Amino acid sequence: MWELTKSFTFEAAHTLPITTLGEASQEIHGHSFRAEVTVRGATTNPETGMVVDFGVLTQRLGEVQAMLDHKFLNKIEAIGLPTLENLSRFIYERVRSIGHVTKVSVHRDSCRETCTYFGPQD
Numbered sequence: 001m002w003e004l005t006k007s008f009t010f011e012a013a014h015t016l017p018i019t020t021l022g023e024a025s026q027e028i029h030g031h032s033f034r035a036e037v038t039v040r041g042a043t044t045n046p047e048t049g050m051v052v053d054f055g056v057l058t059q060r061l062g063e064v065q066a067m068l069d070h071k072f073l074n075k076i077e078a079i080g081l082p083t084l085e086n087l088s089r090f091i092y093e094r095v096r097s098i099g100h101v102t103k104v105s106v107h108r109d110s111c112r113e114t115c116t117y118f119g120p121q122d
């Protein structure tokens, strides 16, 4: 069994109307985010020796990064309210076809906050 992980970063703005942190979160402001996508495999392709080519991850994660980088997250309807929970699910749904994606983590390092999505409950 193997797990491969690839990450990307993005800078984005948001506003969160409902938080206990007060007015600062309600104003439009920006964060640096770091997302990690993990893919699991029990076998490798005998021709390539790979579970999944990191080139495939690079391509798909680049597409998702372009959707998020330098964007106002509240304007992206598919995210919903731009919490770490909704961001990690948004990314998961856009990378899941790569293979057996076991988790997507989104880190907001300046706040020392991380949220990990493991996919929908069965």
Ligand SMILES: Nc1nc2c(c(=O)[nH]1)N=C([C@H](O)[C@H](O)COP(=O)(O)OP(=O)(O)OP(=O)(O)O)CN2
Residues within 6 Å of the ligand: 016, 019, 020, 021, 024, 025, 029, 030, 031, 082, 083, 084, 085, 110, 111, 113
């Ligand atoms: N369950 C969750 N709770 C909260 C989330 C979340 O995504 N999921 N998010 C927030 C805030 O957005 C988050 O804590 C950041 O706070 P914010 O005021 O935006 O940023 P800071 O000023 O603290 O951070 P700097 O990057 O240092 O400016 C709250 N709860």
Ligand SMILES: [Zn+2]
Residues within 6 Å of the ligand: 014, 025, 029, 030, 031
């Ligand atoms: Zn914020």
